Every structure is written in C-alpha cells, then in structure tokens.
Amino acid sequence: MLMQSQLDPLPRDLPFRIVSETIGRGAYASIKKAIPPKATNPVFAVKFIHKAYAVKHGRISAKQLAMEVSLHSHIGQHPNIIEWFATGEDQIWKWIAMEYAEGGDLFDKIEADVGVSEDIAHFYFSQMISAVSYMHSKGVGHRDIKPENILLSDTGNLKIADFGLATLFEYNGKTKLSTTMCGSPPYIAPEVITCSRSTQSRNAPKSPGYSANLADIWSCGVVLFVLLVGNTPWDEPTAASWEFEEYNGKRGHSTDDLWQRLPKSVLSLLRGMMNTETSQRFSFQQIKAHPWYTRKNALLTPDGKITDQLSLATRMLEGLHIDFSQQPVASQRLSQNQDAMDVDSNQPPRFSFTQPEAPIHDVTFDFERPPRANLASFSASQPINSKTARPLSGNAFDSLADEPSMSQFAPTPSVPFSLTQHARRFRDIVPNYSLTRFFSHLSSNLLLQLISDALHQLNVPVPPVTQMQLQNHAGWIKVKTIDGRHCSLHGDIVVDTYVTGEVELFEVRFVKIKGDPLEWRRFFKDVVILCKDGVYIPGGS
Known part of the structure; x- marks a missing residue:
C-alpha cells in the first residue's frame, strides 16, 4: 500500500x-x-x-x-x-x-579494509575537527557523525552534513545533557547506549543523560580509525562486541589486528578520544595539542586547506584497488531463506534508533542514478559542446582504459595521464560519481546470471533473472541486506549498454541508497571478485 x-x-x-x-x-x-x-x-x-x-x-x-x-x-x-x-x-x-557537495561521499573514495595514507587521514581528520569544534563553540552537538554524513566539495574539501539529530547542548553559559538515542552503532559512544537502555528499562538505574559534545568526540575518533584502516573497531560499543569488551577491559590496549595496523603515533590520540570514562575523554584543546594532530603534512595549509588538490586526488584514486586473488570479505548478511523485503521488520537493530528504518517510499524511478561513464567523466572546468556533450578539446578520455573507475582493476593502480594532463581541480581526477562500477563483455543474460550467482553466494536474496530486466535497462537488481556491522544496506545494481569505438560492453553500476558508503564499497568488491570472469579490463588477458 x-x-x-x-x-x-x-x-x-x-x-x-x-x-x-x-x-x-x-x-x-x-x-x-x-x-x-x-x-x-x-x-x-x-x-x-x-x-x-x-x-x-x-x-x-x-x-x-x-x-x-x-x-x-x-x-x-x-x-x-x-x-x-x-x-x-x-x-x-x-x-x-x-x-550541494559536488564531490559526493568521502568514504566512497576510500578502500574498504585498507584505508588511506597517514597524510590523507590527517588532512581530513583536521578538517573534521575544525568543523566539529566550531559547532561545539556555538553550543551545537551533531550527534550523528559517521561516513554517510561526511561529504566532499568539488575541490576535495571535507563537508559535514545532516543536522536532523543535532541539539543545542549549551546556551547562555548553561549546559544540558541529552537523553535521545542518536547515531549509528559502530560510531556511537557507549554512554549514549547506556543512557538509552536506562530510560527503557524499569530495573536499570536511571541515567541523568550524556554530553552531546563528548559523544561527538568519540565518533570523530572512530572516523579517524576508519580512515586509517578502512574498517570500524567494533560492531557497537557494548558487551555484544568482543572487540569492544577487550578494548574496554584493557583500557584501549587492544590486541585486535586492526589496532596493530595503526601508526604507533596515533594510538594515544585515539585512546584519548575514545576513552569510555567521559570525564577523562580528550577535549578539543587536548586533541589539537597532540603530536599526531600537529604533525607536518604536505597536503595541509596552516589554515586547514588543501595545498595541492591534484596530488590529493591522484593519491586517493591510486588507493582504490580490487585484488582478484582475494576471497570476498566475510560478513553477516541475510540468510538465503529470508525475504529481502523483510530486512527492516525482521532484523531490528539491537538497540533503538531515533529515525525509523522504513523510508517514506521506495520508488525505483524517483531516485537519480549516478551518471553513466560515457557522459559523466567530462571535466566541469572544460568547455562543452552542447550538441555532442563532449569537451570541445576532445574526449574526456581517449579510451575506456582512461576512465577513472578502471584504475582500480589494474595490477598496480595508477591515474591515467589523460586525466592529469588537463586537470585543474580535485574533481577532474576523482569524479563526483561513484566509482563502484565495472564493465563486462558478457551477454546481458550471462552477466545477470553471474551477478545473481554472486549475490546468492553472499546470502543476498535476489529475484529470478527474468525479473531483473527492465524496458530501459539491461538489468536492475534491488539490494536490501545487512552489512558486516549488522546495519541496513540498501541500493541498486543497474546494468546498461555501453558502446565505445573499441567494443560494445555492459556497464554495471552499484548505486547506494542507504547505508555506510564504506560498507557499500566492501559489498561491491565482494561481488566483483565473485564476477571476475565477467569483468572487462582493457589490455587484460
């Protein structure tokens, strides 16, 4: 209805x-x-x-x-x-x-389970801290800091978005505590969950509330962790997560492999920001005085801006890589006998959210899809021929090998010279559309069957192949599942014909509608690895 x-x-x-x-x-x-x-x-x-x-x-x-x-x-x-x-x-x-954040999601440009270099992580962390400390100076707490709400401008600068759960925690010198449950499980502070459970349980001791500003600092710490290693430290900061239990029990000295991959110099900063004792959690003054925060960074100007957009963009694009020799990353997805349409109702989060999981509606044609590669890669800074939709100086890329999303499939990822030779800003190298896409030389039926088989292997329910074909598209698969952190992940896999002077191919776009962009990237990688026999790589064997 x-x-x-x-x-x-x-x-x-x-x-x-x-x-x-x-x-x-x-x-x-x-x-x-x-x-x-x-x-x-x-x-x-x-x-x-x-x-x-x-x-x-x-x-x-x-x-x-x-x-x-x-x-x-x-x-x-x-x-x-x-x-x-x-x-x-x-x-x-x-x-x-x-x-409008023309650069799209920051975490769409970060490799899942890998992360980014220290300089890039430091650059974006510095901008995030600048923004959040400014909010707090105005008495405003965001309460929902997570990758979905961290966007990019067309020049590659970080932009914090979505203030639907924001609160005024300080006004005229007076502070107030929050009691509302806010946030996403992997990024939420433990005291927020404790407060929520105390208000819902008759037997639990009542919590006076939590400080929204301190909860934001915890979330910023988790975001920094994810920037550096490409994964969250735990599913949620409760006893349900052994990773968190060990972290808490050992006072931040976790033996988990992800913590071992972190630079030694950042560990004390993360432990300070993610201190479970709120009275001992780092303030912004302590964060900004920490040696890792004050480290020299060739990408960062003294006033928090990019020194070299093109260098940043090149390094980020080179950081995306799909290794076909790897196996798909294990995750807790739906069992095959569960109806994909019942994800929201049958898989409730282990604690309540302030926003309902069920959206207003789920109408396929109402959602704008990321542009197709043959129309999307043209630099906005180049003059465009309105009749051909191509730059007056020539094609945006000379062949499919020069399309930005193709670099992630190369044995050694590198940025095509055709992108860098005329690039003027970040967006000219890292496009604003999602890079979760691949091309295939298979027929549409074989390709859809291959994708269907891959989704079945990942325990993601899909309809029969005959129901995936639409009038205006070679294929359209709705994805409704649970990601590796037990959060909802919704999107579409859209298949369209792609014609070049070289060959006729199919372009397969993975379009996230709802969920963590890094988890969507991980899901995309899993499917692509399982479909490797159908992935077209220019010059490949």
Missing part, C-alpha cells in the same frame, strides 16, 4: 527550480538538486521533509524539525560544514536549501 506522502506533491511556489530526481533520502525526507529560478548556477541541494510523516512515523516532533533549521543556520558558515541558504514550508512540506 502506498504511503500517503507519495501522493502529496511538492510545493509549487518555490523560489527555485528543481533539476533532478532524488539524490539522497532519509526515513522521512528526500534531497534534490535545484537552481535559481532564472539562472543555471549555482546548483544547490534542497531537503524536503514531509512533516506529518516525520512526526507520526519518525518520532520527530515539530519542535525538532524547527530545531534542525535553526541549528543548521546557526553553524552553517564554516568552510567544512554544508552551508545553509534558506528555508520555507507549506502545510505538508518543510524545505531547507543548502550547499
């Missing part, structure tokens, strides 16, 4: 023009691109919140909806925070116009 919100049209009298389908979605909101009413620039993002659905199904009060607008406008003037522009509403919808 259709939700009522599907039948409610968006407001008509808007002071801008919508120019896209949905580019992002939450449980009761969607985000679309827009432009000024009589211009084509700038392109910005507009978040549409269905007020009745949010209040009824999202357990979000009208006051909280107003708070998101108020707090975002209060802090949205920092270079590493998505800028707030304007807001408005009618009887049904509230909308928020804000900066």
Whole structure:
C-alpha cells in the first residue's frame, strides 16, 4: 500500500527550480538538486521533509524539525560544514536549501579494509575537527557523525552534513545533557547506549543523560580509525562486541589486528578520544595539542586547506584497488531463506534508533542514478559542446582504459595521464560519481546470471533473472541486506549498454541508497571478485 506522502506533491511556489530526481533520502525526507529560478548556477541541494510523516512515523516532533533549521543556520558558515541558504514550508512540506557537495561521499573514495595514507587521514581528520569544534563553540552537538554524513566539495574539501539529530547542548553559559538515542552503532559512544537502555528499562538505574559534545568526540575518533584502516573497531560499543569488551577491559590496549595496523603515533590520540570514562575523554584543546594532530603534512595549509588538490586526488584514486586473488570479505548478511523485503521488520537493530528504518517510499524511478561513464567523466572546468556533450578539446578520455573507475582493476593502480594532463581541480581526477562500477563483455543474460550467482553466494536474496530486466535497462537488481556491522544496506545494481569505438560492453553500476558508503564499497568488491570472469579490463588477458 502506498504511503500517503507519495501522493502529496511538492510545493509549487518555490523560489527555485528543481533539476533532478532524488539524490539522497532519509526515513522521512528526500534531497534534490535545484537552481535559481532564472539562472543555471549555482546548483544547490534542497531537503524536503514531509512533516506529518516525520512526526507520526519518525518520532520527530515539530519542535525538532524547527530545531534542525535553526541549528543548521546557526553553524552553517564554516568552510567544512554544508552551508545553509534558506528555508520555507507549506502545510505538508518543510524545505531547507543548502550547499550541494559536488564531490559526493568521502568514504566512497576510500578502500574498504585498507584505508588511506597517514597524510590523507590527517588532512581530513583536521578538517573534521575544525568543523566539529566550531559547532561545539556555538553550543551545537551533531550527534550523528559517521561516513554517510561526511561529504566532499568539488575541490576535495571535507563537508559535514545532516543536522536532523543535532541539539543545542549549551546556551547562555548553561549546559544540558541529552537523553535521545542518536547515531549509528559502530560510531556511537557507549554512554549514549547506556543512557538509552536506562530510560527503557524499569530495573536499570536511571541515567541523568550524556554530553552531546563528548559523544561527538568519540565518533570523530572512530572516523579517524576508519580512515586509517578502512574498517570500524567494533560492531557497537557494548558487551555484544568482543572487540569492544577487550578494548574496554584493557583500557584501549587492544590486541585486535586492526589496532596493530595503526601508526604507533596515533594510538594515544585515539585512546584519548575514545576513552569510555567521559570525564577523562580528550577535549578539543587536548586533541589539537597532540603530536599526531600537529604533525607536518604536505597536503595541509596552516589554515586547514588543501595545498595541492591534484596530488590529493591522484593519491586517493591510486588507493582504490580490487585484488582478484582475494576471497570476498566475510560478513553477516541475510540468510538465503529470508525475504529481502523483510530486512527492516525482521532484523531490528539491537538497540533503538531515533529515525525509523522504513523510508517514506521506495520508488525505483524517483531516485537519480549516478551518471553513466560515457557522459559523466567530462571535466566541469572544460568547455562543452552542447550538441555532442563532449569537451570541445576532445574526449574526456581517449579510451575506456582512461576512465577513472578502471584504475582500480589494474595490477598496480595508477591515474591515467589523460586525466592529469588537463586537470585543474580535485574533481577532474576523482569524479563526483561513484566509482563502484565495472564493465563486462558478457551477454546481458550471462552477466545477470553471474551477478545473481554472486549475490546468492553472499546470502543476498535476489529475484529470478527474468525479473531483473527492465524496458530501459539491461538489468536492475534491488539490494536490501545487512552489512558486516549488522546495519541496513540498501541500493541498486543497474546494468546498461555501453558502446565505445573499441567494443560494445555492459556497464554495471552499484548505486547506494542507504547505508555506510564504506560498507557499500566492501559489498561491491565482494561481488566483483565473485564476477571476475565477467569483468572487462582493457589490455587484460
């Protein structure tokens, strides 16, 4: 049955023009691109919140909806925070116009189970700390810091987004504690869970609440950990996770392999930020005085900006690599006998979330898919021939081997010279579209069967191949599963014909709709490794 919100049209009298389908979605909101009413620039993002659905199904009060607008406008003037522009509403919808992060998800550009170099991790950590410490100086706690909410500008700078769970923890010199359950299990601070359980259990001692600012610092520590090793330290910071139990019992001196891979110089910083004793957790003053934070970094200017966009982009693209000799990473996915449509209802999180898992709707054609490679790789800084949609100076890449996403399949990943020779900014090398894609020389039926078999091996339920074929696409597979950290992971695998002067191929795009971008990257790698016989590699045997 259709939700009522599907039948409610968006407001008509808007002071801008919508120019896209949905580019992002939450449980009761969607985000679309827009432009000024009589211009084509700038392109910005507009978040549409269905007020009745949010209040009824999202357990979000009208006051909280107003708070998101108020707090975002209060802090949205920092270079590493998505800028707030304007807001408005009618009887049904509230909308928020804000900066559009053209670079997409930061963690879509980071290799799962590998991470990035110390310099890159330090660069993005420094920008994140700058943004979050600024929020806290304004008395605002984010309460949902995680990869999904860490985006990039077209120049490669970090942008923190989504203030739907933000709170004002300090005002006029007075502080208040939070009691609301917020966050994602791997990134959440342990005291948040303790507080939530104490309010839900009659027998548990009542918690006075938690400090939103200290919870944010914990989450920032987990994000730094993930930047460095490409994985989270635990599923959740509770007794249900042996990794956390050992970390807690040994006061941060974990024997887990992931901790052993960390640079020695960063360990004391992480232990300080992720101290389970909140009274001893690092403050921003202590973080910024730590030797690892103050280390020299050739990528970072004294005021927190990029010294060399092209060097950063090149190093990040070179860091993405799929090793076909590896086996898929083991993860806790659905059993084959479970209906994919029942993920949300039959697989509840082990503690409650503030936002419902079930979105407003799940309409295939309403979601804007990442552009196809033959139309997407052109630099926005190059002049475009409007008739051919190609740069006037020539093709964006001379052959498929020069397409950015192809470098991850090379034995030794390297950035094509065709990308670097005319590059002016980060986006010219690392595209804004997702790199979770591959090309195949197989027929559509064989390719869909290969993908279907791979998904079955990963215990991801899929329909018969005959039901994957759509009128305008060679294939379309809806993915609804649980990731390796027991969180929901939703998206689509879209198969389209790709014609070049060399050969006719199929392009397979993995489009994340909901979930951790690093977990989606890991899922993509698993499928590609299982489909390696069908992956086209230019010049490969």
